[in-house]
Amino acid sequence: MRPLSISALRRLLPALALLTIAQVAASVWFTVSSDREHDTVLELFAVLVIGCSFAGAGLFAWWRRSENIVGPLMFLTGFFWFFNVWVLSDSAGIFALGYILSSLSYAFLIHLLLVFPEGRLETRLERVVVAGGYFVVTVLQLSSALLIDPALNGCEGCPENPLLITENPDLYDIHNALQSVLAIAVLTGLVVALVRRWRTWPQSRRRAFAPVLWAGGLSLTLISLQLAVDVLGAPEGVRQAIFLAALVPFALIPFAFLAGLLRSRISRAEAVGALVAGLSTSAEGRGLRDALAEALSDDSVELAYWVPETGGYVDADGARLELPGEGDPRLWAEVTHDGRRVGAIVHAGRLDDAAELVQTIASAAGLRMENERLDAELRARLEDLRASRARIVEAGYRERRRVERDLHDGAQQRLLALGLNLKLARSRLEEDPAEAGELLDEATAELEQATAELRELARGIHPGLLTDRGLVPALEALASRAPVPVALTAEVDQRPAAGVEAAAYFLVSEALANVAKHAEAGRASVRVIQSNGWLTVEVLDDGRGGADPDGSGLTGLADRVAALDGSFSVADHDGGGTIVRASIPLG
């Protein structure tokens, strides 16, 4: 229900109060002026006490919780209750109106019971029960009004029914039986729906609903008792006494609703208190979420922790999390601590005041959430680290396999051939010295090839110059061997740690290899700058760009850099081509 503005309420509620007073006056008048035999005091007492309590409490609830449909429903229940005495009127028209309108109260009451306290129907059953209730008291009551002849139904002095279309008592009886069966079905559904609701409710919510149950249960018991003594034929005085006794708790029902409505707030305030108290002792990571789920009676509550580095949210396990966006029925509230964003509470937004409550809780939970956020951030980093470490280990094994293969296919084969040639030469030495000489020449050539291959292999594993002279000379050598012209700019005052040098070197090496393989570039430039405790390496080419940052070579680079707490990026740059950039802390 869309809440009315305060000014609209200021006009509407007094008007409704005046209308109720007019209704009271009319009801009193119709009762007092009736010529029929009835107990004026008893009827008036019953109608006025129940009608006024519902209508008055309804208006109050409407005023206090204007966004909640509970107030209007209570008011309508009470207001239409008064029509019960309109049937006493001697006027046929008033009688018919009273007959039709008085039963509406029951439908409003059923609706009220099922939406309390959050003001919303939730299950299909609940919606069916409410719709059934309205059907019975509108369509069926109206058609019943067309068929009932009061004189034939135990009302001696009643006026003639002006709506009567046919005087057929059987038809009325059939209709009446149908209406009763439907009403019983609706009431049964109501009980089932209420029991189901009760079961799913947390303790705090049950407490809010308890006064209604006590009042309702007591009056229902008394009404059943009255029906029982009715059947047993007890004296009129007893019957009336029980009826009057039943009226008291029934009249208390609206106040019980009111109490529940207000108490649900108080108990939630207590829940916030308990939440905060519980959080200060609970060490469990899940504690906050569970406490929130309990406080909000919402099992779907999720906590999202803000990770400033990535500008996104993660859950408690460090996995990425998206906040509900447009069109998502769920809501979220930001949680801050000391003015910094620490996370968000994602909730179903079922309760009307959930958003407000979540805000209260969010400010109470800020510190705790900040701690959990740091935890989650750490876990996210650990998760990244674990994956990156696995990739580094895997890359290490891959590299070993490559070295093994290179050694096996290259130098080892050449040395074997060399050995064979030497043996052959030895055997030919005497009978054919010329051939032996040729074989020795071949052997020498194989040997040269083998040493050259071993040299290249060793350089690829770790360039000697990098160890001996450091990053810049090693990069100069790398640039001079590159298949495209490379302009190297280096501003490095002192040698970084060996790990940093190696990471920077292999980054440039891999990036230049990629330039040669994929970029279709005419030239490249390498910039290495040391400043403010960071070593920044940039490799830029003028090729076609579009490098895939998830390519295995680039992931390997990113991992190497990440292992040193550095940052790594690959992007197309404005002038076309690719720019690979890494910044590594010099520690």
Added chain:
Amino acid sequence: MRLVVADDSVLLREGLVRLLEEAGFEVVGQAGDAEDLLRKVRAHKPDAAIVDVRMPPTHTDEGIRAAQEIRAELPGVGVLVLSQYVEETYARELLADDAAGMGYLLKDRVSDIDALADAVRRVGAGGSALDPEVVSSMLGRRRQEDPLDALTPREREVLSLMAEGRSNRAIATELVVTDRAVEKHVTSIFSKLDLPATDEDHRRVLAVLTFLET
């Protein structure tokens, strides 16, 4: 020609000494590290020292540093540095200021005793020796608007051999052409690359190195 040989690998050092002695050199001292080398060089004042780059204690570039110390202390002693890898950086450090009596070769060259003996003799006589691999890497470096593109293939060959520190005669023998033809190529190269002409081999090396460095 009297030599001191320094290499921490006894096997290689012994082999090298044997080869050099067979080739007619007199090895007056052997050293296993840079300190030992300097002591023996100071004591024997050989014509040349043959020095491995990697030696104890750090196994990085002791040989290069030792070569520079010898150069500074005893300019008359030629130094031929042998390295498992050839790096332009080292070539520049050793030869760029003054290529006289300085050589830098890949260790593999020891298997070609003639080439090795030739390099040792050049360095011992105050000339230079630069490994063909360093030269080809320098020549092969990609440049924007490369002036080397103006050279004919034959001129490139001559330039390479010059950079290695060979004399005109040696170049002529290597390419099987007359001395006169080599001289013509050299003049042409120097004018195309806009280098100052010089006859001394090690100055030519320096000029070519300087050019290739820029």
